[in-house]
Every structure is written in C-alpha cells, then in structure tokens.
Amino acid sequence: MRTFTIQLLGVVRYLRPDGNLLRRPVDRTHVRAMVTLCLLFLVLAPLVAFVTARLAGNAGLRAERLQSHTRHQVSAVVLDVSPKGVLDQTVRIGWHDASGGAHTAVVPNNGNSAVGAHRSVWVDRAGALTSRPRKHSQTVADSVMAALTAVTLLGLLHSAARTLIDRRLERRRLELWEREWAAVAPRWTGLP
Missing domain, CATH: 2.40.50 (OB fold (Dihydrolipoamide Acetyltransferase, E2P))
Structure with a gap:
C-alpha cells in the first residue's frame, strides 16, 4: 500500500506544472494521455463486460427456450x-x-x-x-467467455492506443532534443 501511495504521489507531482525546465510540455502531455487511457479502460472494461455478458446471456436463453420446445x-x-x-x-x-x-x-x-x-x-x-437441448450452465459459461473475450479485445485496443501515443510523443521528444542539442552543442563542444 505504501508503494502505491508513493507512486500515486509521484504521478500527481509529475502532472502539476512546477516550472521544472527538465520536464517539457511533451512529457506532461504523455503522462496525461497515459492516465486518461488508464482511466478510460477502468471505466469501459466493466461496462463492456456487462453489456457483452447480457447480450450473450439473452441469446443463450432464447436458444434454451427454443430447443426445449422443439426437441x-x-x-x-x-x-x-x-x-x-x-x-x-x-x-x-x-x-x-x-x-x-x-x-x-x-x-x-x-x-x-x-x-x-x-x-x-x-x-x-x-x-x-x-443433440440434447441447451443447458443453462452452458449459457452461463458462454456469457462469461463472451465478457472475457470482449474485455481482452478492449485491452488489446488499449495497448495499441498506448503504443501509438508512445511512439508519436517519443518522436516529438527526439525532435525537440535534436533541435535543443543543435542550439547548445556549439557552446559545449566548441565545434560549429
């Protein structure tokens, strides 16, 4: 718990504007984007799981009723x-x-x-x-599997978005570093 609190305070400290010249706006943008993505996943994952399980469960119940009447x-x-x-x-x-x-x-x-x-x-x-009519336990198992699959796909989408943001912001970070180094290098190295 202590480690989590320290990490949380570190994120809060990193996000706030403190005038630190080593922390560029692109760095703050990166942290804000990662926190937003994480919160978005934490909100959407239960919602996606619930909706998917509900849809799969309803389809399974319809199949149960139909098969119990026709077999x-x-x-x-x-x-x-x-x-x-x-x-x-x-x-x-x-x-x-x-x-x-x-x-x-x-x-x-x-x-x-x-x-x-x-x-x-x-x-x-x-x-x-x-075959014998569908059992309710099969419907429940299918609903759980559908929910897990949906959350897994959401996790993959989250991971892809995170990778895309990381690469774009890292490219921007390197461009800024090159530009700053081009301005400072002649003073430090004595080379033109």
Missing part, C-alpha cells in the same frame, strides 16, 4: 451392432416420430448395447436425430 426424447431400439474388433464401435438404431414415421441412424456404441436394447435419443420436430 424431445424418444425410445430407440438397437437394430444392429458393429463387429467387436472394430475400433470405433457403432450401433444402428431405429425409432418412430410423433406422426408414426420410421427413422434410423448410426450412432456411437455407449456400452454393451445388444440388438433389441432400448436407448433414449433426442429428436427434433421432424423426427431427425439431434
């Missing part, structure tokens, strides 16, 4: 099992949709499925095989 479980019967020596064992399953239409699909074997065994599968309104 349902049905009981499927194992029709055929791939041979035991095959590396990726699959089973062919069959089921009937709500209108009585028959469907079949090849899916991974999730254990010792024998011909005639029953499995629960998720289907859409058309009776086609699909």
